[in-house]
Amino acid sequence: MDVYGLIGNPVEHSLSPPMHEAAYEALSLDARYVTLEADPDRIGAAVEGADALGVAGLNVTVPFKQDVLAHVHPTETAAAVGAVNTITFAGDGTTPEGHNTDVEGVVRAFAHHDVPIEGRSAVVVGAGGAGRAATYALADAGADVFVSNRTVERAEALADDFEGLGVEGGGLDALEDRLPEADLLVNATSVGMEDPDTSPVPAELLHDGLAVLDAVYTPLRTKLLREAAAAGAETVDGAWMLLFQGVAAFERWTGVEAPVAVMNEALRDRL
Ligand code: ATR
Structure with missing residues (x-):
């Protein structure tokens, strides 16, 4: 049996176990997905121990x-973002590979909705x-x-x-121009998570022709997405990002195409 897992703190409410286990079941893979609350002071030992x-x-x-990051060989993407969300072990004590599938999650969430990124603003x-991963994802895929x-x-x-990568930055006041x-x-x-009646963006700046991805997934229909839809914009909720980072991790680990619809249903059943 192959064992996969999530390390974090806290992890008990994670939606990753049902999402991954639904995929194992659908493809009859002999695998399990567990959550592990690692000790923050022994994260290196935790990674090595998992391999052992x-x-x-x-x-x-x-x-x-x-x-x-310090305990894996990061991919170019993970090194650029400065964060790892997926580790693959060779099982022989060699340094594991560290990936960042949050980046893929952003790209694939847009792609799934037929929203092009390259050459767009x-x-x-x-x-x-999250901002770092999203910024890198979009800039690396060719957006300004x-x-x-x-x-x-x-x-x-x-x-x-x-x-x-041509990225620029500024305050929230710059939204009015940009x-x-x-x-x-x-x-x-x-913003929009603890207080569902808040949005990070003034509604009057939303417009049709805009595609809006909200990384927040509780609630799924955030105020931002509701106002974006009302303005005629395309909306992509945060569960898509969560789904596709998981899909990318699954495919990296198993080498098998993920059953996206099954994983999506398992996720949305719990949201
Ligand atoms: P994560 O790693 O999940 O992105 P984080 O590093 O704590 O979490 O970042 C939270 C982001 O939400 C930041 O961009 C933060 O803005 P600041 O850098 O100014 O703190 C932003 N954020 C949180 N609450 C906010 C609020 N009420 N209004 C605007 N931005 C907010």
């Missing part, structure tokens, strides 16, 4: 996505870990990206890091 125990692959979530709101963040310095630092011209918008802040 024969774990085939791990997802990594908050707060360990940056910490595990994108705005990412938020400059934390502007990062807008409440704390301007964070957006500027992120833009500096991805200067080579958003009316944009084709793509990603909310990578937590």
Whole structure:
């Protein structure tokens, strides 16, 4: 039996186990997906221990996505983003590979909705870990990206890091200029989650011709997505991002095409 898992803290409410196990069942794979609450002070030992125990692959979530970088060989994407959310073990004690499938999650969520990225103008709101992954994903896929963040310095630092990809950054006030011209918008802040009657973006800046991806998935229909739909924009909810990062991890681990519809249903059943 192949064992996969998620390390993070906390992990008990994760939707990854049902999503991955639905895929194993659909394809009759002899595999299990477990959640593991790692000790923050022993994250290196946790990664090594997982390998020694024969774990085939791990997802990594908050707060360990940056910490595990030092214990894996990161792919170019994971190194550029500075975060790893998927580890593959060879099972022989060699340093495991660290991937960032959050980046693929963004690209594939748009692709699934037939929204092109290359050559388009994108705005990412938020400059934390999610903002970094979304910004890299869109810029690497050929969009012109502007990062807008409440704390301007964070957006500027992120833009500096991805200067080579043409990324620019600024405060939330820049949305007024940038958003009316944009084709793509990603909310990578937590706004809309705790208080479902808040949106990170003024409704009057939303327009048809815009495709809006909200990384928030609780609730699924955020205020931003409701207002985007009312403005005639295409909407992509946060479950798509969650789904496709999982799909990408599954395919990397198993080498098999993921049963996307099955995984999507397992996820949405629980949202
Ligand atoms: P994550 O790694 O999930 O992206 P994070 O690093 O805590 O989490 O980042 C949260 C993001 O949401 C940040 O961009 C944050 O803005 P600041 O950098 O200014 O803190 C943004 N955010 C959180 N609450 C916000 C609010 N009420 N208004 C605007 N932005 C907010």
